[in-house]
Amino acid sequence: MKLQTPVQLKDPPERFRLNHRFFSMGSCFAEHLANNLIHHHLSLTVNPFGITFNPLSLASQLHRMLNHLPPRKDELFQHDGLYHHWEYHGRFSQANPETALEGMRLAFDEGATRLRSAQQLIITWGSAHYYRFLTDNRIVNNCHKVSNTAFERLRASQQQIMDQWEPILNRILSENPQVQVNLTVSPVRYLRDGLIENNRSKATLLLTAEQLTQTFPGRVYYFPAYELLIDELRDYRFYAEDMTHPTSQSVQYILEKWMQTMLDPIDVPTWELLQKLIRQLDHRPLHPDHPDQERIRQKVHLELDQLLASLSIGTDSPR
Numbered sequence: 001m002k003l004q005t006p007v008q009l010k011d012p013p014e015r016f017r018l019n020h021r022f023f024s025m026g027s028c029f030a031e032h033l034a035n036n037l038i039h040h041h042l043s044l045t046v047n048p049f050g051i052t053f054n055p056l057s058l059a060s061q062l063h064r065m066l067n068h069l070p071p072r073k074d075e076l077f078q079h080d081g082l083y084h085h086w087e088y089h090g091r092f093s094q095a096n097p098e099t100a101l102e103g104m105r106l107a108f109d110e111g112a113t114r115l116r117s118a119q120q121l122i123i124t125w126g127s128a129h130y131y132r133f134l135t136d137n138r139i140v141n142n143c144h145k146v147s148n149t150a151f152e153r154l155r156a157s158q159q160q161i162m163d164q165w166e167p168i169l170n171r172i173l174s175e176n177p178q179v180q181v182n183l184t185v186s187p188v189r190y191l192r193d194g195l196i197e198n199n200r201s202k203a204t205l206l207l208t209a210e211q212l213t214q215t216f217p218g219r220v221y222y223f224p225a226y227e228l229l230i231d232e233l234r235d236y237r238f239y240a241e242d243m244t245h246p247t248s249q250s251v252q253y254i255l256e257k258w259m260q261t262m263l264d265p266i267d268v269p270t271w272e273l274l275q276k277l278i279r280q281l282d283h284r285p286l287h288p289d290h291p292d293q294e295r296i297r298q299k300v301h302l303e304l305d306q307l308l309a310s311l312s313i314g315t316d317s318p319r
Contacts (some may be wrong), residue, residue, distance in 0.1 A: 004232060018271060023121050052141050071105060086133065123181065128161070162208060225258070
């Protein structure tokens, strides 16, 4: 008896190694996956502009990093006592403009460097909807709680996204010949749009992702994170209380599928050992003050350090 409709996962053109350099950009789902990999000590840079949902803003951010166009002080604006930037998430906003700019520039420099050295670029699109600032017609990544009357809300077309992403990917793949692009669509549902509009938005992203994999065969790979949650898990118990975001169990399930699909078989035993060591360190003993606990933790830390050193994980030196 079949109780699931499993998603057929296609083999990627090239599998990654554990010591590869990763760069993840996109929605909050991209951060969930990235944080899990960082927790396992993989070398990963995530969202130098902060969480970004729409593909047009993501393309603009990549354009800035490729052309080394860091944020400028004259691009900041003040609202509700904080200094913001239209292309940056609110976590970069500060009461002092110099402090805000410093944080943005540090993240920008890290992202620009990693973009040119990454071996795996993971892009997660969240929504085809975007906001246009009426004053100067710019597309904004974050509205920063400015009145919604200052914006027009639109849905990007497939052609509009392709016009931005095809030249961007051409440039990235040309300047970084070793990079493989992993493209995903976030399974997070945007219920405030209504289910019909949410599905239209996701359909636009899915069709554009398909077009990009056809345009860049062997370099751009689509991983079906969206389909795994919507079609394979397919149950409300895999959603958090807001009925929008996946549970931590769901995120873990999708990550495991991603690793099974993308990881080079040579590194599978090492990945299993790495997971085991991290689980041991995450464990909270019933009696943490027991004399044996410190000795056990030191032993696990030593084993983990030796494992990471053997792989050069966390460095910019390829194996």
